[in-house]
Amino acid sequence: MELNHYINGNWYTSVNGQERNITNPANGKIIAHTVDGTTDDVKTAIRVARSAFDQGDWAELCSTERSKLLIEVAIRIEKHLDTIAELEMLDNGKPLHEAKIDVQDAADCFRYYASIIRTATGQTYNTAPALETVVVREPVGVCGLIVPWNFPLLMSVWKIAAALAAGNTIVLKPSEITPITAVKLFEIFDDIGLPDGVVNLVMGDGKIVGNELAVSHDIDMISFTGGTDTGRHIMKAATGNLKKVSLELGGKSPNIIFADTDIDMAVDYALYGIYYGAGQICSAASRILVEDSIYGAFVERFVIRANNITVGAGDNPNTEMGPLVSEEHMQKVLAYIQTGKEEGARIACGGNRLTNMELENGYFVEPTAFIDVKQHMRIVQEEIFGPVVTIQKFTNESEAIEFANNTKYGLAGSVFTKDYNKAWRVIKKIKAGITWINTYHENYYEAPWGGYKESGIGRSLSESGLDEFSELKQININLQPDMIDWFRE
Structure with a gap:
């Protein structure tokens, strides 16, 4: 499989x-070759996107027509759902059933933004006699989009659907580790006939491609x-040009378990x-905080369940957790596990690379849990981004809140309790942008996604996501123009 750039409606080497190999993390085998982008490649894509935006063919297209094209993208994604999901599984390693959910969610995201641009409205103010003030939404311009490897298709779509709906042109840089489904998406764009230059794809290393997008004065966001x-x-x-910036970054999210909860449900x-996504999710509940009176019982039940998780390749229907995305990332996660040991934490389960039988050439790590942890430890403070969790006890509500907020991150958090007054008190004090009570990982396009503190700036999804890719313009209309006589004649 040969993967190329997509610029101005054509495929380019x-x-x-130069090329780089794309491997299947379940077995280390090469599954594709992708071009390796240069600064010149990026500059060409930016120049094309700039020209397409300035010509106005997309931005000035009425919202009804843009909506129809976005819906057609959704239809094509669903038509090829099984194929795209299999490619996502091979490229990222996630179980096939998870990949299918991601692909369907991608289609739904296009439908969502197709619908809200049909209903999005501006604002009108009667600011003074005979004066009308109108606020309209306009596209930002040329948007550089850089996406990660954990949800290769879905994270691309979260950005692309909102950016296109708002009327922008784009240059997308997928992860150099997992670019395959981004290419499939651009094949769909090519098939439905989006105007040349509106969508552009440049693959390659972040230090080259991503950096050029960030520094370019022709990128508006x-x-x-x-x-x-x-x-x-x-x-x-x-x-350099004070471009608009939207960042969704790391997390070290707390999951607070109070003693009055249903332990089995909480576990x-x-x-x-x-362990969903092998912990390779920015909002993963990587710190479990358990009230001391049920700590022992919780740990015991958690360890039993964790040890029963079936780890394997994504194409095995029995697989519940797949591999890590690359050998390099696996080594990083294993290094954190070693750090936890050296810091004095105790492994309650897991802690090793899995190399038995058919897993020997893949990047598999056991579901791992640390106990006897302290707040200052690196495994408590730093994002590991793998199937590694710390389980820490607390004595009261205020201590749970203190522990929960005592990291530089603020992406997500949850509370488990039967006392909804307590749940509300605690969740209101958690410094995080996405929170849950008695559930986790629930997510809907109608609600904004983003973090506090060093977990990012701005929001994805919902109308807030459309606002991120828009500028608001104030237009004042004098309905009875006359001399103002501010200065004497």
Whole structure:
């Protein structure tokens, strides 16, 4: 499988002709070759996107017509759902049933934004006699979109659907590790006949492709999902022309379990909160805080359930948790596990790479849980982004809130209790943008997604996501123009 750039309605190889291998994380085998983008490749894509935006063919297209095209994208995604899901599974490693959910969600996201641009309205104010003030939404311009490898298709669509709905042109940089389904999406764009230059795809290393998008004065907005350190670099690079910046970054999200909850239900959600996606989710519940009176019982039941999770390749229908995305990332996660041991935490389950039988060439790590942890430990403070969780006890409500908020992150958090007054008190004090009570990972396009503190700037999804890719313009109309006589003749 040969994967190329998509620029100005055509497929291109890179200027330097270099390629990189794409591997299946379940077995380490090469499944595709992709071009490796250069600065010149990115500049070409930006120039094309700039020209397409300035010509106005897309931005000035009426919302009804833009909506129809976005719906057609959704229809095509669903038509090829099984094929796209299989490619996502091979590229990312996630179980096939998870990949199918992601692909359907991608189609639904296009439908959502297709619907709200049919109903989105401006505002009108009667500000003074014979004066009308109108506020309208306009596209930002050329948007550079940089997406991660954990949800290759879905994270691309979260940005692309909103950006296109608002009338922008785009240059997308998928992860250099997982670019396959982005290429399939652009094949759909090509098939339905979006105007040339509206959507552009450049693949390659973030230090080259992503950096050029961030520094370019012809990019009006940069939207990035990924690690906090990279987000900080992008934000600094974007200051050259003070472009609009949207960042969804890391997380170290607390899952607070009070003693009055149903323990079995809490354990069930706690497993889902951390081990879904092999923990490679920015909002994963990677810190479990348990009230001391049920701590022992919770840990015992959690460990039993965690040890029963079936780890394997995504095409095995029995697989419940797949591999990590790459050997490099697996080594990073294993290094954190070693750090936890050295810090004095105790492994309650897991802690090892899985190499038995058919897993020996893949990047599999056991579902891992640390107990006897302290708040200052790196495994408590830093994002591991793998199937590793810390289980920490607390004595009262105020201590639970203190522990929950005592990291630099603020993406997500949850509370489990039968006392809804307590749940509301606690959840209101959690410094996080996405929170749950007696559930986890629920997410709907109608609600905004984003974080506090070092977990990011701005919001995805909902009308807030459309606002991110829009500018608001104030227009004042004098209905009875006459001399103002501000200065004497």
